[in-house]
Amino acid sequence: MEMTQQAAGIREVIERFIKERFDAKAEKLAPDGSKYQALVEQFQRDAWLEDAARRVSQLQVVTHSLKPIHPDAKGSNLYAPPESLDKHSVVGSHVLPIDFDGDVVGNAAALDVYKFLKIEYDGTSLLERVLEDDAELARALSDTPEQSQVWMQSFSAITEPRGEHASHTRAKQVYWLTGEDAVDNEEFHLLAPLYATSLAHRVFQAINHDRFSDMAKEARKAKREGRAGEQEVHDYPNMAAQKMGGTKPQNISQLNSERGGNNYLLASLPPRWNVRDIRPPLKVDSVLDEPGIFGRRKEVRSLVGDLKHFLEAAPNTDMHTRDLRDDYTAMILDELALFTMQMHELSPGWSADENCRLSMEEAFWLDPGRAQDDSDFREARNNTDWPGEVRRRFANWLNKALGGKLPLGDVEFRHWHKELSRDANQQRLLDSDRRWMEALMDDLESIDDWQEEGDEQG
Structure with missing residues (x-):
């Protein structure tokens, strides 16, 4: 097969990749040792490519994967590039650019x-060339x-x-009504949703x-x-991150591993109406002084006044x-x-802001x-x-707010401090x-890893 200039360039990057893999594995081996010599044979171009062509059957490039649905599910994954999908008005995998990242599942x-x-x-990429049956790559x-x-x-x-397309008992399945008669089984399609990983x-x-x-x-x-x-x-308010794969995110997929297992979930919440103009507490030393912004x-004011009036009446213990x-304390903690x-x-x-005088705590x-x-x-x-410092300041504030006629001291301070520390809302x-x-x-950490990887590739 005649070698063109482009084919020679492709072969050069292939051989460079194989050499880099060899160098990483041979770094701690003695050049005159049997393991080193075996590694040399293993990383000859034809030998490595033969082994890679055999092991590639253990992998599948996908755009939609099953393991994020359940890590033990063993059904089908799909490779559906954007150009193969119907175009519609809502966001979906069809809006991905040409240079989208395919994911990899398998071993x-x-x-x-x-x-x-x-x-x-x-x-x-070589993958794009393979899928296009590129003659230069073949050479x-x-x-x-x-x-x-x-x-x-x-x-x-x-x-x-x-194998054949299949779902799994651990995968999610949805009966979708396609007709008009909800009591007729034939009017339903059974859908098996996959995770749009790309x-x-x-x-x-x-x-x-x-x-x-x-x-x-x-x-x-x-x-x-x-x-x-x-x-x-x-800005992305109220965003959550779903962790997939635990300490081994690579068991879910390659892209999941690159993200450290993090998958963002955007908030889907009803509107929240602002009932008052909330401003940052600037030009004050504390929000918990007396009376302070909080007080x-x-x-x-109403709850503290009611509690103070109640305690000043010297009720029975x-x-x-x-x-x-x-009950009063719980309502103040709710506030x-x-x-x-x-x-x-x-x-x-x-x-x-330069006008913020709050303590760092x-x-x-x-x-x-x-x-x-x-x-x-x-x-x-x-x-x-x-x-801990916030609890201390809150206990001091409430002692002062209730003070005056009441002889409040260390005992009450410890009580308010303890109440805040075990309050359910506070814990949440x-x-x-x-x-x-x-x-x-x-x-x-993921950003740092990506930047380091980019610097190395650069």
Whole structure:
């Protein structure tokens, strides 16, 4: 088979890839050892390609996968590129660009074969060339045309499902009414939904760019400072991250592994009406001083006044008194949780304003979103017991708010402190904050990994 200039270029990138794999494995082996010599034979071009063509059957390139539905499901996965799908008005895999990322499912030990097929020459990957039955790739693979065709056919099968299309008992299934008679079984189709993994990956990349890119950070900084900026600010409120695969995200798929198992879920919630104008607490030293921003809220003033009046009446120290006191306390804690959530709805980073005089613990409490862009703030927040300080400040505030005629001291302080520490709403907020911070740290670690990988490839 005559070798053209383009085929020679493709062969060069193939041999470079194989050599890099060899160098990584042979790094700690003695050149005169038997294991080294066996590795040399294994990584000869024809030998490695023969082995890769055999192992490629353990993988499948897909756009829609089953394991995200249930990790033990063993039904079919599908490769449906955007151009093969119907165009319609809602967002779906059909809107993906030509350079979309296909996912890979199967034996994680064979993923090096997929990495081989993803290497590019002249802007086109080997996988694209295989699927197009590219003659230049065939020339590059082997000097023997028959051998090249065998390998080309083996590699091209990576997009084909194994066996007949099938669902599985652990997969989700939906009966979809296609006719008008809901009591007639023949009027239904049985659907087996798959996870649109290529679309999910594109969404993940777009959201991470909007959250963590230098342009996005500069745009949010300009917004906080009231400056005009060329870059739009994109925000994703109430977003969640679904973890797939646990400590082994590669068992779900290749793209899931690249995301560290993180899959973003956008909020699907009814509208929330703002019943009051919520402003950031600027030019104050604390929201929990006396009376303070929190204490001046109408509902809080009313509850504290009622509790103070009740306690000043010197009620009997019986179960009824304790229950009523605890009821008032619980309602005040509900107001504290509501206040916290309303502060969290403000644009992240407001505590960085030069007019913000809050202690860092209160900034950590009320402006958690600042941790997304401010690395110093994030590190300090992760290494500070700010919830404990908030509980201490709340207990001090309530002691002072109820003071005057009442001789309140350390005993009451410890009681309010304990009540806040075990309040269910408080625990839910802290649990939500912990999960959010863990997801943020995972995202930042993924971004760092991608940047390092990009630097290495560059």
